[in-house]
Every structure is written in C-alpha cells, then in structure tokens.
Amino acid sequence: MIELAIKNIWGRKTRSVLTIMGVIVAMQLYIILSTIMGSYEKDVQKQISNMAGRVIVQLKTESGASFLPGSNVIKESDAKEVMGLQGVDNERSTPVLIQAIVPSKVPNAPPTVMAAGIEKGKEEAYFGNVEVDGESKISKSSDVILGAGAKEFYKAKLGDSITVRDDKFTVVGILPEINSQIDASVVMNLATAQEIFVRPSLVSSVMLTATQVDKVVELAKKVTELNPKLTASTSESMKKSADEMLEGQRRFFAMINNTVVAVAAFIVMIVMVMAVFERRKEIGTLKAIGASRAKILGIIVTESLTLSLIGGVMALPISVLLIRLVFGGWLFDTSQWGQTIAVAVGLGIFAGLWPAWSAQRVNPLESLRYE
C-alpha cells in the first residue's frame, strides 16, 4: 500500500507540497518549543544539583526568591553580617553581584552573557571545584575568568582582551561547561563589578556553604532570623520553587504544543478528506476490482502517515537551523527528535482515520455512477 500512497502523493505534487509545508511549519514550532523547554528544564536541574549543601540568600520579595539571582540587590553590609553567622564555611561562601551584559532573546531566561562579581579569592565558591583552563583565581581587578558560553560569545582565548562596559579585561581562565548561569558568566572581582555597573556597596545575593552538610536547613533559618528582609533558599527549597515555576511553564508549553499538533493534524485531515472526496470514483473502482475495506483504510492512512512523516522529518533540520538563527546556538536533543517522529506518526494516523473510514465506506457502484 505504501507504493500506491507514495504514487498518489507524487502524482498530486502541489497538494502534497503544500500539505507537507503546513506540517513542517507546525512540527518545527513543536520541536523548537519542546527543545527550549527540555534544555531549560535540564539546565535548571543541573543548577539545583550544583547548589547541594548551599544556601542562597536574596532580598525577600512578594513573589518569593527568584530562581536566578540578579534581579534584586541587598546591601553588602547585610551580606557581610550573614557571612559572619556560625555554621558558615567562610572560605567557600561569597557575596555575588550579577549584572546582565547581553540579555537573553528568550523571555524570562538568564542573560546570554552576564558579569558575576565575586569576592577576591572565593571564585570557586561561585563556580565550584572544577578544572579551569588557566587561572582559577582572579589576582588583578582587570582579570576575568570566562564561562564556556561567554568564551564563545567573545570568541576569546587565554590572554585575550575583552571589553565590558568600555573597560578592558584580560582573560586569565576559561571554565568548562557547567550550567547555563555559570557558562554565561564573566567572573570578575566584586569591587570591579560594583564599580563598572554602578552598584556601590550592593550585591545580588550571598552564596553560603554550610560547615556541615546536614546543617543547611538550620543555617537558612538562622539567616532569616538575623534579617527578616532576607530570604534563604536551600537546594531543596530552590528545587520546590523551580518545580512550581517549571510546572507552570510545562503547562504553557504543552498547551501551545498540543495546539500546534492539532493544527497540523487538522491540515492533514482536511487534505485527506478532500482527497477522498475527489477520488470517490477511483476508490469505488478499487473496491469493484476487489480491494477490501482494510486495504482502502490502509491506503488512505498510509498516505496521511507518509505526508505527516515527511513533514516531521523535514522539520527536524529546519528547526535546528531556526534555533541557531534566532537564539544563536546549536541546540538539539536526539531524544526530542525521537519524540517528534513519534508525534508525526501519531498525527498522521489520527488525521488519516476519519478520511480512511469514509473512504472504506464508498460503495463500489461509485465506480459506475458518475459515468
């Protein structure tokens, strides 16, 4: 039946090309949305796992702690007070000033490139104990360590000079890929960041590491008792708030994706209904010469499935190119591709069922009736 389906698709080129284009448009949108959501979720999970044993202190707002620090500021003196609490591993804790350098093209996503001002000598408190290419400490105020994404953005290598807010900096270290926040970071001295972004004596948050891992919750409680204007999030509470945020986003993306798939199914279904209507005599002839109901069903569903599958497969590379063009990165997920093919198959079968059902009911006398 596949041969007859392909011949029908090939024999009606204009109709087939337009249908496939409709499926491509819908499916590439599906892929882009799913890929963005998937990669965002993965990144959030990665960031949360990096926070294990840590407490993030931020300004308390009505909406609670923001998952990505940087939107609010607290006084550096308040940060110092928090750092002086008993149970804080001072060597592995630091105030952080986050400031966007290149905002993201995706709404509500972390900046593409951002400055992370860290207290001198405490850089590892920010990016963890990772293998750094070059220096892992910043000794001069004109030195920076670049995250993997920031390095790509500036196309810089060790020893190169980059400009941030009209100030020149020397790249002394390059980080491996860690998570989107650290990858996007230009790590510099806190004082330098405060100066060039005009945030005197202000920081975005404090990253605390507890002396004992099992005392993290206790430490968070001490922070809020010390300064009720602050909120302290552990990796567990961050996970909870991230899950709540992600759940809302998941629902939103799922709604759009379902609509997109429904539109694609509707396009294929309309085309197949029209095709069956136009070919009643041909279908009647097939029945007159001995095609069973199952064969007719198979022919129509295979045709619908083939159209949808061609559109789905073609949408894959197109979506990768579009993501690259719009968001500037090669973002693709092979498991997402498998899911897309499965959706295209489901869509093709679903869209073909009704037309196929009406086709198999065509009376063989139709082959003679319109003569």
Added chain:
Amino acid sequence: MIIQTKNLWKTYGSGDTQVNALRGVDLTVNKGDFLALVGPSGCGKSTLLHMLGAMDTPSRGEIMLEGRELGKLGEGQLTDVRLERLGFIFQTFNLVPTLNALENVMLPMKFAGISRREAKQKALCLLDMVGLKERTRHLPAQMSGGQRQRVAIARALANDPALILADEPTGNLDSENSEKIMELLQNLNRKGRTIVMVTHNPELAERVNRVVYMKDGQLAELQRNTKDIQSA
C-alpha cells in the same frame, strides 16, 4: 454454468416512490458465452450487471456464481468474489491515474496477495497480449482511449476471473478503437473466456453469441447468434 439468476428482483424506494429496476429476471450464463445485454436506457441492464458483479444485492431472488449464492455472502466474501472470480471493464476505463499501465494491471494481483515479482511477470504478459508491450511505463494520461481500455482489459484478466463483466466497453471510443477492443474481447471469448457485456450498439451485439434484450426490468427476448460461433 458460470452464473445464474432465478426470479431476480431489485426494488428501490418504498410506498408510492417504489421502483422495480428488475422484475423477476431468470438468466443463465454458461462457460464460454459472450453475452450482450441490450435495451433502452432505464431498462435495468446496468442494475443486472451490478448484481452479476457482486456490487449490489437483490431485493428478492437468487444469483448463483459457480454454485455459490451471492445473496448469502457477507461483504468480505463478496469482495473476495469480485477479486478472484470477476473481472470488470468500465466504459470510462477507470484506471488509477497515478499508476502506470503495468502498475494498474498489477493492482488486483497485489490485492490478492500475489508476490510483486510474480504479479509483474504476469502483468507484462497480459499487456503484451493486449498489444501494449511498449507502453508499460506510461501513465493513463499519456495513452489514447483505446490504449487505456486495453490496459483495463488486461487488469480485468489479472486474477484469471471466471466471468468478465464489461459495461459499455466501447462507449467512449471512436469507431477504429471500438473495433480493436471488440476484436480483443472476441479473441478472449474464443480462448474460452466468459463475457457479459452491456451495450447500446446493435452492431456490437451482432458479434456476440448471445443477445439478451431487456425491457422494463425484464428479459424481453433471448437471441442466439450462430454467425460468430461458426466463425470461431
């Protein structure tokens, strides 16, 4: 005997709008017959052809095809009968426009589950037999009416049917092509094929060995031509 009808009735509608398309038709078609159904429009000859072709069921009476009563068969069994025991030739050829001549002839064999290789071999033989050896890869749109009808005849023969049913097979052809198609059908009959043909053309009716005149849903007259039998 290949097919036989006994007191065959077909009634459409009910009450005041009831129309009897067939009224007690008794007809027997024997193996090797070339029978022409002739009569004015609306006399019931097409309805009778549909009944013989297992495409429609009678309101009353019996149709026996090779000893099986068609009225008692389910839809799936009727489909099998059409596929394996009957061959159809339509007035407007009814080829699948997206398939070439070879693929059109292979189609009934594929429906019957015959392997692609075997179906192709047989389809090539049949196309050779109808004189279209050089046109196997042509689409219907690239062929003349006569050529298309020859492809349709080859398709009708694909599964070696017991009975070939032809509905005005020359109705859409010029006289030259009509002559060729008629010759082809006569040749098939001489080789032992049983054919029932609906036609309006009295000249064609003269070239078959049995002519059945129909009027008002009944068989009006049965005529046996001897000329054709003698020439065979």
